[in-house]
Amino acid sequence: MNAIDSYLTPDGRTIGAPVMEMKNITLRFGGVVAIKDISFDIREGEIRAIIGPNGAGKSSMLNVMNGFYHPQEGEVHFRGEKRGPMRPHQIAHQGIARTFQNIALFKGMSTLDNIMTGRLTHMKTGMLSQIKWWGAAQREETANRELVEKIIDFLEIQTIRKTPVGRLPYGLQKRVELGRALAAEPKLLLLDEPMAGMNVEEKEDMSRFILDVNDEFGTTIALIEHDMGVVMDIADRVVVMDYGKKIGDGTPEEVRTNQDVIDAYLGVAHD
Amino acid sequence: MSANFYFGVEVFLNGLMAGVMYSLVALGFVLIFKASGIFNYAQGVMALFAALTLVGFQNGQIPFAHLINAIFGTDLHHFGWHMPAFLAILCALGVMILFAFLVERYILKHLVNQEPIILFMATIGLAYFMEGFGDLMWGSDIKKLDVGIPQGGNIWLEENTAFLGGEDFYGFYLDNLDIWATVLAAILVTSLVLFSQYTKTGRALRAVADDHQAALSVGISLRSIWVIVWSIAGFVALVAGIMWGSKSGVQFSLSLIALKALPVLMLGGFTSIPGAIIGGLIIGVGEKMFEFLIGAPFLGGATENWFAYMLALLFLVFRPQGLFGEKIIERV
Amino acid sequence: MIYREAGDFKTSYAKDQQTFPIAFDRWGYFITLAFAFLVVPFIINDYWINAVVLPFLIYAIAAIGLNILTGYCGQVSLGSGGFMAVGAYAAYKLMTGFPDLNIVFVIFLSGGVTALVGMLFGLPSLRIKGFYLAVATLAAQFFLVWLFNKVPWFYNYSASGQISAPERSIFGYAVTGANALPAVSYLFCLCFVVILAWAARNLTRGANGRKWMAIRDMDIAAEIIGVNPLKTKLTAFGVSSFYIGIAGAMLFAVYLGAAEVGEAFGISKSFLILFMVIIGGLGSIFGSFAGAAFMVLMPVLLKNVMVGQLGWPTDMAAHFEFVIVGGLIVLFLIVEPHGLAQLWRLAKEKLRLWPFPH
Numbered sequence: 026m027n028a029i030d031s032y033l034t035p036d037g038r039t040i041g042a043p044v045m046e047m048k049n050i051t052l053r054f055g056g057v058v059a060i061k062d063i064s065f066d067i068r069e070g071e072i073r074a075i076i077g078p079n080g081a082g083k084s085s086m087l088n089v090m091n092g093f094y095h096p097q098e099g100e101v102h103f104r105g106e107k108r109g110p111m112r113p114h115q116i117a118h119q120g121i122a123r124t125f126q127n128i129a130l131f132k133g134m135s136t137l138d139n140i141m142t143g144r145l146t147h148m149k150t151g152m153l154s155q156i157k158w159w160g161a162a163q164r165e166e167t168a169n170r171e172l173v174e175k176i177i178d179f180l181e182i183q184t185i186r187k188t189p190v191g192r193l194p195y196g197l198q199k200r201v202e203l204g205r206a207l208a209a210e211p212k213l214l215l216l217d218e219p220m221a222g223m224n225v226e227e228k229e230d231m232s233r234f235i236l237d238v239n240d241e242f243g244t245t246i247a248l249i250e251h252d253m254g255v256v257m258d259i260a261d262r263v264v265v266m267d268y269g270k271k272i273g274d275g276t277p278e279e280v281r282t283n284q285d286v287i288d289a290y291l292g293v294a295h296d
Numbered sequence: 297m298s299a300n301f302y303f304g305v306e307v308f309l310n311g312l313m314a315g316v317m318y319s320l321v322a323l324g325f326v327l328i329f330k331a332s333g334i335f336n337y338a339q340g341v342m343a344l345f346a347a348l349t350l351v352g353f354q355n356g357q358i359p360f361a362h363l364i365n366a367i368f369g370t371d372l373h374h375f376g377w378h379m380p381a382f383l384a385i386l387c388a389l390g391v392m393i394l395f396a397f398l399v400e401r402y403i404l405k406h407l408v409n410q411e412p413i414i415l416f417m418a419t420i421g422l423a424y425f426m427e428g429f430g431d432l433m434w435g436s437d438i439k440k441l442d443v444g445i446p447q448g449g450n451i452w453l454e455e456n457t458a459f460l461g462g463e464d465f466y467g468f469y470l471d472n473l474d475i476w477a478t479v480l481a482a483i484l485v486t487s488l489v490l491f492s493q494y495t496k497t498g499r500a501l502r503a504v505a506d507d508h509q510a511a512l513s514v515g516i517s518l519r520s521i522w523v524i525v526w527s528i529a530g531f532v533a534l535v536a537g538i539m540w541g542s543k544s545g546v547q548f549s550l551s552l553i554a555l556k557a558l559p560v561l562m563l564g565g566f567t568s569i570p571g572a573i574i575g576g577l578i579i580g581v582g583e584k585m586f587e588f589l590i591g592a593p594f595l596g597g598a599t600e601n602w603f604a605y606m607l608a609l610l611f612l613v614f615r616p617q618g619l620f621g622e623k624i625i626e627r628v
Numbered sequence: 629m630i631y632r633e634a635g636d637f638k639t640s641y642a643k644d645q646q647t648f649p650i651a652f653d654r655w656g657y658f659i660t661l662a663f664a665f666l667v668v669p670f671i672i673n674d675y676w677i678n679a680v681v682l683p684f685l686i687y688a689i690a691a692i693g694l695n696i697l698t699g700y701c702g703q704v705s706l707g708s709g710g711f712m713a714v715g716a717y718a719a720y721k722l723m724t725g726f727p728d729l730n731i732v733f734v735i736f737l738s739g740g741v742t743a744l745v746g747m748l749f750g751l752p753s754l755r756i757k758g759f760y761l762a763v764a765t766l767a768a769q770f771f772l773v774w775l776f777n778k779v780p781w782f783y784n785y786s787a788s789g790q791i792s793a794p795e796r797s798i799f800g801y802a803v804t805g806a807n808a809l810p811a812v813s814y815l816f817c818l819c820f821v822v823i824l825a826w827a828a829r830n831l832t833r834g835a836n837g838r839k840w841m842a843i844r845d846m847d848i849a850a851e852i853i854g855v856n857p858l859k860t861k862l863t864a865f866g867v868s869s870f871y872i873g874i875a876g877a878m879l880f881a882v883y884l885g886a887a888e889v890g891e892a893f894g895i896s897k898s899f900l901i902l903f904m905v906i907i908g909g910l911g912s913i914f915g916s917f918a919g920a921a922f923m924v925l926m927p928v929l930l931k932n933v934m935v936g937q938l939g940w941p942t943d944m945a946a947h948f949e950f951v952i953v954g955g956l957i958v959l960f961l962i963v964e965p966h967g968l969a970q971l972w973r974l975a976k977e978k979l980r981l982w983p984f985p986h
Contacts, residue, residue: 091852117854129852131845133911134838141835142842146854148835152863158830163642166834170641205853335759366940406962413704414961416759417906420899421957428950436943552895558763596778605767612756612764 031068034261041069043102044213044245045090050099052085059085060096061269067213072239073247074260076280078289081266083249084126087217090247091123092116104212118146120212124202124219126249132191136201139190140176143208144169176204179241180234196227200234207238214238216248220255228252232259253290257281265289306468307588308581313474315580316481317539321557322564322572323485324532329566330505331525332404335416338423340551342392342530345430347537347546349391351439353384359433381443385534392530400522408518427551436548441541446472477539484535485573488528497524505567559608565618575619579604647829664818669811677810678883684924685817686878691904691916692828693871698902699910700832701864702844703753707765709897710772711869712876713889714742717782719877720791723804724784731796731803735820735877742873743866745772750865754858757847769895776889792886804881813882820878824871829913831867840864841911872901903953907960909969918968926952 031041043066052060060082067073075083088094089101092113101108103119122143130139148169154161177183180200185193190201199219206214219235220228232255238244250256256263257277265273265280267289273280280286321339328336336342352359356375364372379387403422407415450470457468492498503511504521512518540550556579564575583603591599612618638644648654672681690708698704718738722729729737749768753761776782783791795805802808803816831837839860842850851857880887887893900923908919927949934945964970 093848093852112856113852114854114856117852123852125849129846129849131842131849133845134841138838138841142838142850142853142855145835145839145842150835152831152836155834155836156827156830158834162830162834163645166645167641170645174641209853362941362944366938366944403958403962410961410965413702413758413762414965416762417704417902418958418961420902421906421954421961423954424899424950424957425954428947428952428954431947432944432951436947555766558766562760562763598774598778601774602767602770605763605770609752609764609767612760613752616755616760 034071038070040071040261043068044104045247046100046102047086047090048100048102050086050089050096050101052082052089052094052096058269060089062099063264063266063269063271064099065264065271065274067245067247069245070239070243071245071261072235072259073245074256074263075247075249075266076251076253076256076263077266077272080268082269083266084217086266087123087215087247087249090213091121091215117209120209121215122206122209122211122213123215124199124206124217126217126221128195128198128202130190130198130202130205133189135187135189136182136193136204137173137177137186139201140173140204140208141169143205144173146209173204173208176207179207179237180204196223196230199223199231203231203234203238207242207244210242211244214244214246216246218249218251220250220252228255235259302468304585304588306470307584309468309470310474311581311584312577313470313478313580314584315577316474316478317536317543317576318556318560318580319573319576320477320481320484320532320536320539322560322576323481323488323569324529324536325557325561326566326569326572327488327525327532328529329561331501332504332522333412333415333508334404334419335412335566336529337416337419338426339529339533339557340555341423341426341430342395342533343537343540344546344548344550345395345426345537346388346392346530346534347441347541347550348430348434348439350384350388350443350534350538351441351541351546352434353379353387354381354443357434362435363432385443385538388534389531392534393527396523396526396530399526400519404522405519423551427548438545438547439541441538441546443538443542445476445538445542447542448472450475471543473539473543480535480539481573484532485569489569501525556604559604561618562608562612563619568618571619579607582607645833647833661822665815669815672811672814674810677814679928680924681814682817682883683879684921685814685821686875686883687901687904687924688821688917688920689824689878690872690875690901691908691920692825692913693868693875694901695905695908695910695912695916696828696832696840696871697864697868698905699912699915700837700844701840701861701868702847703750703861703864704759704762704902705765705768705868706762706895706898706902707749707768707772708872708901709893709895710769711742711746711872712879712897713772713776713893714745714869715739715873715876716880716887716893717776717791717889718742718873719881720784720793721782723794723796723881727794731798731881734796735874735881738877739870739874742876743870746869746872747862747866750862750869753861753865766895769898773889773893776893788888790886790888791880793881796881805885808882817878817882820874824874825913825917828871832913836863844911903957905967906957907967909967910965912966912969914972915967915969918972922968923953 031039033039046064046066048064050060050063051058063086075086077083085094089096092108092111092115095110103121108116131142134142148165150162150165177186180203182197182200182204185197185201190198193201203216203219206216216235220231223231235246235248236259239246248260260277262275263273263277263280264271265283265286267285272285272289273283275283321343324339324342325336328334328339351357356377356379358364358372358375361372364370399422403418407418448471450472453468453470492501500511500516500521501524503514503516504518508518511521537546537550544550557576560572560575560579562575563578564571564573583600586603587597587599591597591603638649648657668681690712694705694708715738718741719734722734722737723731749765752764756764777789783789793804795802795807797803798816801812803812832840839850839855842853842855843857843860843864847857850860876893880892884892904919904923905916906919907922908917909915930945930949930952931942934940934948935942960967
């Protein structure tokens, strides 16, 4: 890691080499261009935000990052290696976890089981020892349970451990979903509008959790968010998208003063 | 041309006719699926039930006669009158409308917003219920259905095509009933399309099919739409029941034949009326030709039992959206 | 106040994960098992064995199998009858082809064969979902029944087209064939049921079960968190068919003794198993037992009351059965989609607090 590859944040954390690099990504659905020739990187330990008006292609970008969509052009590099044709579940095994804009929890399962599903990429016992249960399978289950219990403590959701997630209020579901992503101990965590639909208090809680995750576990985070205030507060660097194109990239301060960004948000007519 | 070739053509034509029958049942599925997102497994049993009711009215059977006899020790059978076919059809239609109303009132209302697969299983339950209920009401013996549609081979066609082949070819054999079914199906489809395009109710139906929430928000009553749709499906079932019933008698196997409408739909797509028709024709022709060319000579016959399902299965693996569906873009 | 969990503290995660977390349940389970093994064989008579107990045990295995596929992994199958036929015919071919092979192996191998067939028909599940898949499994049902009907090799070219089980025994006691004692058949089935239910419980409680349930609840999200959809669905099809195949083999070899495919393993069998699962409770091993018991007992009960007591004709009782089963399916789906198992759970919740209202 050479010196040019890292930078220091205002609050004194060292940001390292790129974890993920998006190079000239273009994504089309039939004739519709959702993402047009976008490049940026996400560095070790940073909180990277992607912002932009509705329909700018942010969620599509996240879907490209975790392999749900395959871009027609461009390359995705993860931890120094170019990504070949892969299925989303293989990418999850590489260490990318995410949450969803519209909560995608497993409704028939309890909070605990939902977060335990996050550990699936780490659980390796075969079917025969599962059938036997006593021995390897039980040991693995218990070991992973301990880690999940730490996450449950961290997110302060001990009391809803055994509640079916379908019964939980919206804010708590979002938290459980974050827990499931954290349980995977990801190298890169993608958050799709983690604060959408929350009130100020819930947003503050969620912001705190995101900062703590980054701080305590050193997790690299990329997030999409609408609330500019929140983004400016927690993000280290920001990518701004509009109509599938990148119109700004830099620290919150730089982005805030970027004329293109101001135009996009205040709605200057496009030619 | 050899007689075998002409025989093949005849099989093809008969396949088309059988396909029309499948299409008729499939049409009922599509109507309900479009309007309520319900995959109505009971459509076949509805056809059976409608046919049973029709025969019952025609012959003046007393409903639940067996049950009443068993409980009270009486010996009831018939009212002793014969209803004209037309009147009986109207009465049977009335029963199907009543049935639609009851289904909405006691089942659909309680299952709003459930997952499609739950609704599907509910209609399996409904099918079982109706089957038992129909048998209790009208008895389970095989009944002859005759509403005056001409039956038997079409002699005109046979005589006028005999010259095509050699000595051992006697002309194409097509059943009059099948020809009638084709004509009726064409009329039915045309009138359904006109109904949905040019009437206010039709427009409401299409709105509901497109988006339940949006339809609700502009003041369309979902519940009355469902009653209407199930009534129409009941009517289609009645027509299908008359056709199938005239052909092979009103009996339990009617509902199994109707099962064939399912692969038809998988081919044609669940939401497309032309899809249902064309899918039905493909299945009808396909299974008859397969049996003729491969099944009977090489596989021991009776391949019609599974051909339609296998075709649909293989087809779906390569084109999950069906013939006429649009490519599905998955979102998260 | 007897049924309670207060004071029953869990001091380790392993204890928290056990099958019966409440001591009272645990004891109830052991007592039931002991009763089934030590008492029932001595008091049971032929009528009960043949009308109720054997079908219950065998269908319970099939219901567990379908429940794994439908209740846990969310893939509805209407092909159970066809898969049971695979188990039965595999057992027949193994028994007649390898006369020295122990019947226990025969039955497990039949399950294995069925698992392979099930996985083959499960392959399309990657591309097609929901009721599309349900209809696609009808292809398995109709094709398999046709196959066993049309290819004489499967029934050893017998003139009747039937298959019949030769006598096989364990420890000198006949299990199949005409000389099998009811108590022996019963114990034989019971052993299979206990082992298979225990295995199913273990498969569903841990990582494996969570993969299935993740696919069931939201397949796209499951794939994104790292669940391989094809592998997971195929294991579900495989394990499920293994159970259903074993049930088919036992239904043929131990219970029926002789079978004709269309009659014994037709589409109505597929629906019977599906109904057991729905009424018993989707996604519950206990529910599979409850559903099997219900669907086996109800016709017997109806027949006894209507035909035996009221003197009605037999076919009317059969029609009533259709009406009642159909009505119950709809009722359960409306009121309690989780079936008898959930009702049992709710009853226990109440009992936990009894006699206090809260």
